[in-house]
Amino acid sequence: xxxxxxxxxxxxQGWQQIVVSLDxxxxxxxxxxxKQRNSITIPVVRDLVAAYDILDRDDRVRVxxxxxxxxxxAFCSGADLSSGWGGLFSEExxxxxxxxxxxxxxxxxxxxxxxxxxxxxxVNGHAAGVGITGLQLPCDFRFVWAGAKLAFPFVxxxxxxxxxxTYLLPRLIGYSRAVGxxxxxxxxxxxxxxxxxxxxxxxxxxxxxxPAALAFARELAANTSQTGVAWTKALLWRGADSIExxxxxxxxxxxxxxxxxxxxxxxxxxxxxxxxxxxxxxxRDLSDFVPWWTELDVRQRKAKx
Numbered sequence: 001x002x003x004x005x006x007x008x009x010x011x012x013q014g015w016q017q018i019v020v021s022l023d024x025x026x027x028x029x030x031x032x033x034x035k036q037r038n039s040i041t042i043p044v045v046r047d048l049v050a051a052y053d054i055l056d057r058d059d060r061v062r063v064x065x066x067x068x069x070x071x072x073x074a075f076c077s078g079a080d081l082s083s084g085w086g087g088l089f090s091e092e093x094x095x096x097x098x099x100x101x102x103x104x105x106x107x108x109x110x111x112x113x114x115x116x117x118x119x120x121x122x123v124n125g126h127a128a129g130v131g132i133t134g135l136q137l138p139c140d141f142r143f144v145w146a147g148a149k150l151a152f153p154f155v156x157x158x159x160x161x162x163x164x165x166t167y168l169l170p171r172l173i174g175y176s177r178a179v180g181x182x183x184x185x186x187x188x189x190x191x192x193x194x195x196x197x198x199x200x201x202x203x204x205x206x207x208x209x210x211p212a213a214l215a216f217a218r219e220l221a222a223n224t225s226q227t228g229v230a231w232t233k234a235l236l237w238r239g240a241d242s243i244e245x246x247x248x249x250x251x252x253x254x255x256x257x258x259x260x261x262x263x264x265x266x267x268x269x270x271x272x273x274x275x276x277x278x279x280x281x282x283x284r285d286l287s288d289f290v291p292w293w294t295e296l297d298v299r300q301r302k303a304k305x
Contacts, residue, residue: 008054017044020051025062025221026214027055027117034069037077040130045104052111059281062221062229064115065213066135067122070206075123075148076131079105079162102298105134105163110298112138113164113237116230116282118220122213123148123199124206128187134163137172140233143213144190144199145206156185173197225262225278227285238293249292256287 010020010027019030029051031038055061068075108130112119121139128151136142144150154161161169161182169178173196180194188195190202201216203209231253240246257263262280269276 007060008058010051010054013050013054015047015051017041017047018051020055022060023214024218025060026217027058027061027064028214029055029064029066031066031068031072031076034072036080037074038068038072038125038131039077039080040105040108040134041080042104045108048108049111052115056115056117057283059226059283061117062224062226063118063120063217065120065122065210065217066112066139067210067213068125070124070145070210072125074131075125075127076135077126078129078131078151078153103162103164105130106298108134109138109163109165109168113168116233116286117226118217118224118229120213120217122210124209127151129153130163133161133165133169137163137165137168141200141213141216142198143201143203143209143216145209146190146202146204147206148190149187150190150192150195151187152181153185153187155183223276225257225266225276225280226282227260227262227280228257230282230286231257231290234290234292238291252289256289260285 010022013020017032019032021028021030029048031044033039033041033044052064055064112135118141119139120141120143121136123136123142123144125145126149127136128149132150132152152161160166166178166182169182173194177194177196181188190199201212203212235246235249235253240249260280262278262285265278266276
């Protein structure tokens, strides 16, 4: 069962790189470095990781939308390389050596991926590198401006694709398309055949992306169960290695949720031909069985003497 937390004041968190606000049960996370094309730095990473951790545990929140100011030059131009690659290494990396390094983009990916709420990326500008791999791929839904330039430049910069994209991208769009994107290092538009299936909706005007994403988020928040969503996300990404094993996990989820208030409400609303009024929350109603997997400890480790 999750640890219950008091309602946090997002304006009082001291975050400088992002702005977090609530629109009812929908949280909006807006990148706040428009003059720097919303490029990613270690402080941005820290703010995003902290925000998604709190949003995951805030029972008021049902959907999280990540976006940027549509008037900015870019949704996210990727890593800030103004001081070279060294700007993406922490002081701990420098002290302990390369074996301790943990890709900063990957920590953002994990924070969004581990969020048990529904997550949406509203991509209302150009995006490159971690602006795609770290901010979009781990989200459940992705809305995009049709005019966006989407760059996967890694092999053309002498590095590997970051933010765990070599794990996520093949699972989202297939191995062949992922190979085409990551090994070419090219820049593509949302209608490219290589990106087929990645975006759930495309909009001709960049100012229309966020309103559409918010409308979709509100519809999801009103009609989906918080515990049902958390269970389903876990089953999709943390499923068993066999069809029989998945049957056991599915059955456990059905048996657990059928005894909860949201399942009773869902059935009653169906019988009465009315909108649902779900009230179960993760801190109180999510089974202790979740998580059933063991997460790897990805924290930095000091060298043995």
